[in-house]
Amino acid sequence: MGNQIKVRIAENSQAAANDVASEFARAIQCKPSLILGLATGGTPVEVYRKLVAMVQNGQVSFSDCTTFNLDEYVGLAPDHHQSYRHFMQSKLFDHVDVTAEKTHVPSGVAEDLYQECEDYEAAIRNEGGIDLQLLGIGENGHIAFNEPGSEVKGRTSVVDLTENTIAANARFFDTIDHVPRKAITMGIGTILEASKIVLMATGRNKATAVARALSGGPGADSPASYLQSGEDVTFVLDADASSELPDALIESAEFIF
Numbered sequence: 001m002g003n004q005i006k007v008r009i010a011e012n013s014q015a016a017a018n019d020v021a022s023e024f025a026r027a028i029q030c031k032p033s034l035i036l037g038l039a040t041g042g043t044p045v046e047v048y049r050k051l052v053a054m055v056q057n058g059q060v061s062f063s064d065c066t067t068f069n070l071d072e073y074v075g076l077a078p079d080h081h082q083s084y085r086h087f088m089q090s091k092l093f094d095h096v097d098v099t100a101e102k103t104h105v106p107s108g109v110a111e112d113l114y115q116e117c118e119d120y121e122a123a124i125r126n127e128g129g130i131d132l133q134l135l136g137i138g139e140n141g142h143i144a145f146n147e148p149g150s151e152v153k154g155r156t157s158v159v160d161l162t163e164n165t166i167a168a169n170a171r172f173f174d175t176i177d178h179v180p181r182k183a184i185t186m187g188i189g190t191i192l193e194a195s196k197i198v199l200m201a202t203g204r205n206k207a208t209a210v211a212r213a214l215s216g217g218p219g220a221d222s223p224a225s226y227l228q229s230g231e232d233v234t235f236v237l238d239a240d241a242s243s244e245l246p247d248a249l250i251e252s253a254e255f256i257f
C-alpha cells in the first residue's frame with residue numbers, strides 16, 4: 001500500500017486548472033529537464049492553455065523537457081484531426097518551446113503495434129522514468145485507456161475500448177461509428193512508476209468514479225483506485241467532481257479557493 005492520496009478541491013474547473021498548471025510550471029522551474037507524462041481529453045485543455053500563456057510570457061520554458069503521452073487511437077495517423085498527437089500539437093506543443101524530438105506519443109499506425117508498445121516502454125525507461133504524470137479519469141474509472149478489469153501490473157499495450165468509453169469520446173467525432181475501437185495505452189504498471197502523479201477531474205459526471213477511486217481499496221472495477229498504491233499521488237478536483245466523496249475525505253482535503 002502506498003501513501004494516502006492527497007486531495008485538493010477547487011471551487012470550479014478554472015481554479016482546478018490554475019492549480020494544476022501552476023504545479024507543473026513549478027516542477028519545470030525546479031528541474032528544467034523534467035520528464036513529463038501528459039494526457040489528452042477535455043479535462044487538461046485549460047491546463048495546457050495556461051501553460052502556453054506562462055511560456056509565452058517567459059515564466060517557464062519547456063526547452064529541456066521531454067514528454068510522453070499516455071495513449072493514442074489505433075488506426076489514426078498523427079495528422080488525423082482526432083489523433084492524440086494532433087491534439088497535443090494543437091493544444092500545447094505548437095505553442096511552446098518544446099523540442100519536437102523530445103515529445104512522444106505512441107503511433108497508432110505503426111506497422112507492428114506490439115513492437116511500438118515495447119519501444120515506447122523502452123523509451124520511457126531510457127529517459128530514467130516519468131517525473132510528473134498528469135492523468136484524467138473516465139466515468140468508468142479508467143486511467144489512460146486502462147478500462148475496468150485491467151491488470152495493475154500492465155505495461156504499454158494495445159487494448160479494446162469499452163462501449164462506455166467509445167460513447168463518451170463520440171463527442172469529438174462526426175458520428176460514433178468514427179470512434180476507433182482500439183488504442184495503445186501506457187499500462188497501470190507503467191503509470192504507477194511515475195515519481196509523482198496528479199489526477200485532475202472536473203464535472204458532476206466524474207463524481208462517482210472519483211469517490212470510488214479514493215475509497216474502498218484498490219480493485220479491478222476501478223483502474224484509478226490502483227493509484228492508492230502509488231507513493232505520491234494527488235487528485236485535483238472541482239467541487240462537482242468531489243460531490244460524492246465521503247465526509248472523512250472531504251475533511252482531510254485541502255481547499256483551494
Ligand code: F6R
Pocket residue numbers: 038039040041042043044070071135136137138142143144145
Ligand atoms: C486521455 C486519457 C483518458 C482521459 C479520460 C477523461 O489521454 O488517457 O483516460 O483522461 O477519458 O477524458 P476527459 O478529460 O475528456 O473527460
